[in-house]
Amino acid sequence: MTTTVKRAYNLNAGPSALPLEVLQKAQEELVDFKGAGMSVMEMSHRSKEYDEVHTEAIARLKKLYNIPENYEVLFLQGGASLQFTMLPMNFLKEGQTASYVQTGSWSEKAFKEAKVLGNAVIAASTKENNYKNIPAFDELNYNADDAYVHITSNNTIFGTEWAEFPDTGDVPLVADMSSDILSKPVDISKFAMIYAGAQKNLGPSGVTVVIIRKEFLETASENVPTILSYKTHADKNSLYNTPPTFGIYMLGEVLKWVEAQGGVEAVAKRNEEKAALIYDVIDASNGFYTGHAVEGSRSLMNITFRVADEELEKQFLAEAKEAGFVGLNGHRSVGGCRASTYNAVPYETCQALANFMKDFQAKH
Incomplete structure (x- = not known):
């Protein structure tokens, strides 16, 4: 479908621009998805047709982003903001400390939520410089027995981004990559967990992608409400409850578009x-x-x-x-x-x- 349409110069910070080809494909399939006589939005998330969409999106993301075999890919809801809570709820146990690197407003919010649930400290901050820069690796102050080190890879409000990522050794490194996921190659093996709201580079708002190392997942607390446990969603292939099916379909189409661009x-x-x-x-x-x-x-x-x-x-x-x-x-x-x-x-x-x-x- 090649229709000439007037498109704005869309420079929104999020939700943001989607590829025109993806929107047109969704438009084509909106009422009748592959001859099913209904939209993806109308299908059961247990149906064979939707299962193919779901499974293919996970497989495509793993391949495109070179995600190692020992990682799970989860499709959750609640945006990065819910991850600010789920992360410490699952991994910040009593007697442990989580270290947060402050590079902008979203890392401040992540830190604030962690403080509600356990002992969280600031590993480094560039707030005094009005968040004009990312701290140098030797400025990061964390301990070998920390539960994890948390960073925000790109800061939408201040316009800063980590050009390279620290090697935290045996301390799990966790990143909120909501605004630069899939924008450049990343060595996934450096991270215990990556999470990202989809509404910048992956698709429409409503889907949150979590890429989590299986060994890290095994250390998660069992004393967490069912729906807020990463283990629940890993065990059920992100189908414990009704997922954001249309958003996942769109995410899959965006991934196909990235492939078509050359990866x-x-x-x-x-x-x-x-x-x-x-x-x-x-x-x-x-x-x-x-x-x-x-x-x-x-x-x-x-x-x-x-x-x-x-x-x-x-x-x-x-x-x-x-x-x-x-x-x-x-x-x-x-x-x-x-x-x-x-x-x-x-x-x-x-x-x-x-x-x-x-x-x-x-x-x-």
Whole structure:
């Protein structure tokens, strides 16, 4: 199905852009999925047709992301926010400590939830620097007997991202990868667990992916409510209760799209090119635009910047909106501007923004 449709320059931070091909395929199959006479949304999650969708999505993610055999892939609900609670509930036992690296608002929230459930400490923080950078590995302060070390791999609000990940040895490393999962190759074996809300790079909101090492899973507490236990969902192949079936179907279609682009490596190369278009304009603007994140910590997913002065910034955002750019306002907690350039955001959208930024500077 090739229909010419008017598409906004969608730079929303999440929920965010989905590949047009995926949306059109979903549109085709919305009423009648593969001759079943009904939508995926209407099917029993126990049906043969849905089981194929579910199983294929798990298998495709494992293959695309080179997930080792000793890991489970779970499809849960509640977003990363529920994971902030489930993680310590399952793995932070009495007498243990969990160490959290603070690099932005979401890592603060994860830490806050852990503190409710057990002994959590801050392993490192860049808050004093207004979260402009990711801490150096030698700044991380944790102990060999910690329950786990938690990081947030990409920080949507401040526009910083871990370029490389620490090796925590025998201490389990856990990452919230909600906003950069599948945007670049990752050595999954470094992590005891990765979790991610789908609504940035994987599909629509409603699905949360958890990639968890089986050995780590075996250490989970048994004294956890059934629905909040990772073991429950691993044992039942994420079908303990009704999963977000349509979201998982969409996630599977997004994974097929990533494959068609050439896989994660090809997507990563394109993401670097897209981000460079915008960062190059910021760097060449002689201070007209100022990036928030320091070089070396810059996010390829969320480009945060300010315009020379407050009135000009308001004008910039107003004119950008008129020109068809959506979602360029910075997060309400920090202000400024933010361009989110996730996997499905086309190169052409980033090129258009770069050109708009150059033209706006030239006018002012």
